[in-house]
Amino acid sequence: MSKSNTYNVAVVGATGAVGQKMLETLEDRNFPINQLKLLSSSRSAGLKTTFKGKEYVVEEATPESFTDIDIALFSAGGSVSKKLAPEAVKKGAVVIDNTSAYRMAEDVPLVVPEVNESDIKNHKGIIANPNCSTIQMVAALEPIRKSLGINRVIVSTYQAVSGAGNEANDELREQSQAFLNGEELEANILPAKGDEKHYPIAFNALPQIDVFQDNGYTFEEMKMINETKKIMHMPKLSVAATCVRLPIFTSHAESVYIEVEQDDVSVEQIQSLLAEAPGIVLQDDPATQTYPTPLSSAEKKDVFVGRIRKDLDEDRGFHLWVVSDNLLKGAAWNSVQIAERIVANQWL
């Protein structure tokens, strides 16, 4: 399949917001690629994109596309993954799937390498990449859980539009210019592409990401709740989420309340746990107005944490502000990171 520790890699959804970031990240990390195949739905087939200075024509993904592929990174929507990921596995590829299609399937590991890297080795062909807002939160919570225990999480999110793809970026850009010109705002994509109603996002806040479930929570909220429990191996963890889309292009922010299991924990203890944790950058100094923001975190691979405060009433309660680039750690970088761990450990 591959020669001298290089791998045949397919990127499915190569022209999308996440697909483009996957290519950038593979290039940036100098991932050991033998042959690269760029795939997409029929709609985008024929488009061209470059990798390491070389031009590639994007081909329509079919079951045959995966012959001789070692690793397939999927980010072309849940329906494409449902149809083609099993075909890729049949052809011998390991699939790293960035959609929600397989995340909660019992035999599919759901992985954030800083949290549960070793789950990868149990894969049966598919490894799922978690939801963007979940990844950055569990990356920040795990170092705290390991030392102090955590039994409760309440999160309110501040999410960028790029999580809804390039069309949502265009919509924010066009609506913002229309607003500044004093024109009417036209909404066709957000809050959720397939949903009945659309509302303007420019200079607004939409308390709906993805569609509503029967219990009154949105699918995005349920993803955060269920995926957090699965990744952290804590089925009994109390998790609540309110997910809000904002007029931000890149990086999700989260206001996270946690309760630890130990008494008398100090802010300094939590700060030093996070300062030493892999993939986490502590930016927390009120005296110098130091804290992460979406703009300061964009185009970076790390998860940034600041505004760590002890609750004023609950001794075990702490508040954190967690920010990360939703297309990188939230999607492309976490997927490539999984691919790197697979080849480093030979978990193919």
Added chain:
Amino acid sequence: MSKSNTYNVAVVGATGAVGQKMLETLEDRNFPINQLKLLSSSRSAGLKTTFKGKEYVVEEATPESFTDIDIALFSAGGSVSKKLAPEAVKKGAVVIDNTSAYRMAEDVPLVVPEVNESDIKNHKGIIANPNCSTIQMVAALEPIRKSLGINRVIVSTYQAVSGAGNEANDELREQSQAFLNGEELEANILPAKGDEKHYPIAFNALPQIDVFQDNGYTFEEMKMINETKKIMHMPKLSVAATCVRLPIFTSHAESVYIEVEQDDVSVEQIQSLLAEAPGIVLQDDPATQTYPTPLSSAEKKDVFVGRIRKDLDEDRGFHLWVVSDNLLKGAAWNSVQIAERIVANQWL
């Protein structure tokens, strides 16, 4: 002082974002004004503004400005209120102060009429108007507290720039256009005008409103915590706040988690309490994607509530999404409402 149930009214800070809304609201409500005096700091004195079609020249506020004034609405910053509110009281005026100068003073009522109207009658000349983000939250919590009790509140805010005045509006507008043009963003006002560092707000989220306190919380967060306890007469209420400024011109939104005192409360119970409450509009139907947003709530006097969900782990826990125009219910309308209650009850 006044003839036949009309009153001499002064508006201090008449040219500011809130002052202008106070004039609009007094006009809209047809407040019984005999003589209107528009005042400001020396910087804005001489500017002209209109009320009921008549042009007024704004005068510099001095102690003498308040001779014969019955009601003085202050919104020209804390230092102006500290200097001139006692002078206005000495001249016989009742002051309704929209700054933070007197809010926590023991002998000053802090009032949201839907919550604690009767506190007004204990005033000794000054009545304080609470912080914008506090007002809309307590208005939504009070009907729930009255029936079901509340012992815990955790809020994350999504706040508009207009809470920081017209200069912050201009900054958001200029930065947004610069961003869309691909130019550098210049930041001079936000997150807090007097603070050392300034960060861009356009397409960003700033987890700092007002300056930091020694305990790591911002002053805005401490205002929400302390004012909520005072207005609701609940010194032991557990309240936590994380306040975030966003690229929104008008209306604050809040993701509020509460714990009620009764067991087995349903979402429907909370919905019907809010639907019947004064000043509250329930907009909560996931099936039709019905929920309030900043844009849909702007220029309206009410507090809008939606996304009411029961916590999935804590039987007494509920999540709410509360939105209101920060310049109206959050400032001008609440002040004028206090003035209306004062004249209706003859609490002058």
